[in-house]
Amino acid sequence: xxxxxxxxxxxxxxxxxxxxVNNAIEEMAKENNLKLDIKQIKIAEVGGYEDSADLLVTTAxxxxxxxxxxxNARSFLTGISVEDTKKQxxxxxxx
Amino acid sequence: xxxxxxxxxxxxxQLQADxxxxxIQHMADNLVNQGLVKKSxxxxxxEREIEFATGLPTGSLSVAIPHTDVKHVNRKSISxxxxxxxxxxxxxxDDDTTPVQLVFMLAMDEEHSQLSLLQxxxxxxxxxxxxxxxxxxxxxxxxxxxxxxxLDLSMKEGELNx
Numbered sequence: 098x099x100x101x102x103x104x105x106x107x108x109x110x111x112x113x114x115x116x117x118v119n120n121a122i123e124e125m126a127k128e129n130n131l132k133l134d135i136k137q138i139k140i141a142e143v144g145g146y147e148d149s150a151d152l153l154v155t156t157a158x159x160x161x162x163x164x165x166x167x168x169n170a171r172s173f174l175t176g177i178s179v180e181d182t183k184k185q186x187x188x189x190x191x192x
Numbered sequence: 193x194x195x196x197x198x199x200x201x202x203x204x205x206q207l208q209a210d211x212x213x214x215x216i217q218h219m220a221d222n223l224v225n226q227g228l229v230k231k232s233x234x235x236x237x238x239e240r241e242i243e244f245a246t247g248l249p250t251g252s253l254s255v256a257i258p259h260t261d262v263k264h265v266n267r268k269s270i271s272x273x274x275x276x277x278x279x280x281x282x283x284x285x286d287d288d289t290t291p292v293q294l295v296f297m298l299a300m301d302e303e304h305s306q307l308s309l310l311q312x313x314x315x316x317x318x319x320x321x322x323x324x325x326x327x328x329x330x331x332x333x334x335x336x337x338x339x340x341x342x343l344d345l346s347m348k349e350g351e352l353n354x
């Protein structure tokens with residue numbers, strides 16, 4: 098078994114949006130039989146995971162460059178194009 | 193777990209404001225005066241809104257969900273305002289701005305929780321018809337009921353932790 102991919106779910110305060118997105122990704126992982134290591138954090142804490150994370154899904158604007166892909170998670174809140182975002186995340190996880 | 197505070201005194205209809213700061217100030221002052229949040233809450237929300245915008249363009253009208261760290265909150269609350277004219281908020285996770293007509297100010301007292309409550313709130317943002325209904329309603333009690341029905345507050349869902 099390979100190591101589960103580490104997915105960071107981050108928003109500004111670690112309260113509202115990341116909670117909802119976290120749950121959506123957990124469900125996605127279940128549906129697709131993927132083992133994930135999901136970390137729900139504040140965007141300011143991302144730096145601590147730079148060496149271990151495979152993907153960052155966030156609703157907080159980030160101009161910083163990371164060594165892993167960053168996906169905007171706003172669609173999970175508005176419902177607009179949420180299927181596209183899910184596909185984007187899944188594509189990254191299946192790489 | 194504390195109960196969610198949400199009633200007519202936390203609802204503003206046709207709030208007049210020229211900027212997002214004015215909207216936040218007005219709503220936050222009310223939360224401070226009611227003792228639901230600490231004095232530091234207002235500045236914290238304004239600063240966070242600049243750094244991490246919370247405007248959400250939805251299908252029909254744009255919504256904003258200003259909030260901040262749990263340490264500024266005394267009691268879990270939601271405050272709602274319909275704006276007399278659209279006010280520009282930054283779009284969450286983007287460089288754009290969006291003309292916001294409905295504001296849901298969140299005062300959450302725990303991190304990483306209230307999933308059920310938050311999911312129901314997000315479901316409201318995805319319901320164009322309901323958003324329009326809330327926006328066009330001037331009766332605070334009716335707005336309260338519309339939201340309560342969605343959030344199942346009678347079931348005390350706001351207290352659920354996951």
